[in-house]
Amino acid sequence: MGRSEEPVRPYGTLVRGLRTAAAVLLTGLAATACGAPAGHPEDDPPVDARNPEARAAIARYRGAPAQALAYAAWRESRAYGKRLATARRWGLADAPLMRPPAPAVKPRLTTEPGFEANDGAPDLPPVITKVPTTDRVIFLTIDDGNRKDPELIRMMSELDIPYSAFLSDFLAREDYGYFHRMRDAGVTLNNHTINHPNLRLMSYEAQRAEICGQQSRLEKEFGTAPRLFRPPFGNYNGDSLRAAKSCGVEVVPLWQEEAFADHWDYRRGSRHFEPGDIVLIHFRGRDEWPGEMPDVVRLVLKKANEEGFALARLEDYI
Numbered sequence: 001m002g003r004s005e006e007p008v009r010p011y012g013t014l015v016r017g018l019r020t021a022a023a024v025l026l027t028g029l030a031a032t033a034c035g036a037p038a039g040h041p042e043d044d045p046p047v048d049a050r051n052p053e054a055r056a057a058i059a060r061y062r063g064a065p066a067q068a069l070a071y072a073a074w075r076e077s078r079a080y081g082k083r084l085a086t087a088r089r090w091g092l093a094d095a096p097l098m099r100p101p102a103p104a105v106k107p108r109l110t111t112e113p114g115f116e117a118n119d120g121a122p123d124l125p126p127v128i129t130k131v132p133t134t135d136r137v138i139f140l141t142i143d144d145g146n147r148k149d150p151e152l153i154r155m156m157s158e159l160d161i162p163y164s165a166f167l168s169d170f171l172a173r174e175d176y177g178y179f180h181r182m183r184d185a186g187v188t189l190n191n192h193t194i195n196h197p198n199l200r201l202m203s204y205e206a207q208r209a210e211i212c213g214q215q216s217r218l219e220k221e222f223g224t225a226p227r228l229f230r231p232p233f234g235n236y237n238g239d240s241l242r243a244a245k246s247c248g249v250e251v252v253p254l255w256q257e258e259a260f261a262d263h264w265d266y267r268r269g270s271r272h273f274e275p276g277d278i279v280l281i282h283f284r285g286r287d288e289w290p291g292e293m294p295d296v297v298r299l300v301l302k303k304a305n306e307e308g309f310a311l312a313r314l315e316d317y318i
């Protein structure tokens, strides 16, 4: 597939533009010692254009549009300063780009060419490696569940980075408490089978035990059965999709790029992200490869910033 030529405005560019406007306009305005335009207390909530109260506050400046813009830009600049400080604490050079609002309507999904299970069965869950969207976003997914690194949950919460987990019971079960904390932080926990087998080598009934067994396991543990299922190694056939459908799976997200502690694997020829790409990393630590989970996340965030992408929540789009 060729790269889309459609012009797509990176959300981060808008934010950076606003910051530049702040710098220019603030120098031309009377400001208090703390840098705020006169007359506004420091502890106001940050301006969010979607927030009706913020819109009303800005509207009150109708007679002085430059001041209103300067005020909004100053607020944005302060918010960015906080995000930058957090990013630097986690070893990043810049703050991750802000994601756009979730789409009002989720894109319609169909199995991508080359990923059909080829047995003619209708209405099976679609198999995808990217989400059809023009938003400059990618989606981070984390597989298996072996390493349970508390730093990961803290890092992602502080940086406000969404991600989705795909759990195999035989690795996750020794401490589901860790994944409860992850779920409480807003992460969706999805199905990656009970024992992480190569499903293509198994009968329908055996596959059903692996896939639907993990649906039940996760529902019992967390109260809801997952909507998303990822086959181990990306290996599946028509029986896998039929079994998954029989126990409530709606989508089978694979991945485009995979990040390791020291290198990347790319599914397509291009070494660049495209809008909607699904990125895979693993719950692994130094006992398995040369880095901890925050090291791998830093690789992903650095590449995303360099290429102008924000990380968005997969379940907001599919």
Ligand SMILES: [Zn+2]
Pocket (backbone or CB within 6 Å): 143, 144, 192, 196, 232, 233
């Ligand atoms: Zn796996």
